[in-house]
Amino acid sequence: MQKDYQPEKLKIDKDLPGFSLKGIKEHFKLYEGYVKKTNEIQKKIEDADKSEANAVYSYIGELKREEVFAINGIKLHEIYFDHLGGDGKPSGELVKMIERDFGSVDKWREDMIATGLSARGWAIMAYDLKDSQLHNYGADAQNIGAVWGAIPIIALDVYEHAYFMDYGTDRKSYVNAFFENLDWSVANAMMTKYVTPWEKTKNQ
Ligand SMILES: [Fe+2]
Numbered sequence: 001m002q003k004d005y006q007p008e009k010l011k012i013d014k015d016l017p018g019f020s021l022k023g024i025k026e027h028f029k030l031y032e033g034y035v036k037k038t039n040e041i042q043k044k045i046e047d048a049d050k051s052e053a054n055a056v057y058s059y060i061g062e063l064k065r066e067e068v069f070a071i072n073g074i075k076l077h078e079i080y081f082d083h084l085g086g087d088g089k090p091s092g093e094l095v096k097m098i099e100r101d102f103g104s105v106d107k108w109r110e111d112m113i114a115t116g117l118s119a120r121g122w123a124i125m126a127y128d129l130k131d132s133q134l135h136n137y138g139a140d141a142q143n144i145g146a147v148w149g150a151i152p153i154i155a156l157d158v159y160e161h162a163y164f165m166d167y168g169t170d171r172k173s174y175v176n177a178f179f180e181n182l183d184w185s186v187a188n189a190m191m192t193k194y195v196t197p198w199e200k201t202k203n204q
Helices: 021-047 059-082 093-102 105-118 171-180 184-194 196-202
Strands: 122-128 133-139 150-157
Touching (some): 021 059
16 A cells, blocks of 8 residues: 655745746646645556556556656655755855766756756756766656666756746746755755765765
8 A cells, every 4th residue: 555645835935036936836736736646646556457557558557657757746846846945055065076076066057057958857966876976867757867776966847837937938047047046955955864874885
């Protein structure tokens, strides 16, 4: 029996530089929709006829496909909304790790912006357990492009729904505004929780 997911609460209650509260609230409704749909899909999977499984088309196959889309929608949006609302100033241990793996914060940002302008769904800075390094990964959809064993630390939503209300087609300005509002203390807390213990083990 799968446990139901519960949506987090939106912490943002005012306009942010470059982000209208109305746009943020509309976007947050989509996140709540992913929570609702994940719970619905997982219940349907329990009851679905497993004997009809087929890779071209089957009801269970579609449920399995959309389960991944919806659950990644939950995870990535929680990271996105959690670290939106900061002052954008890079700080903390994460900066040292970015400098180690990208050379500088500027080089990291340049690569992350290029990832955000070329991906169709997400630009994700993740720590990959395979090589114990940070990477900027692009994902065309929530169920395409995920790298197994990589922990997302910073997630930039570049689906049109994230910026069309405030920016129309001007994705570049939206991406720049994202960095201006990035809360580095939240990103650092993610790193301390999930990456630091791994780094210590690796160095033993
Ligand atoms: Fe989104």
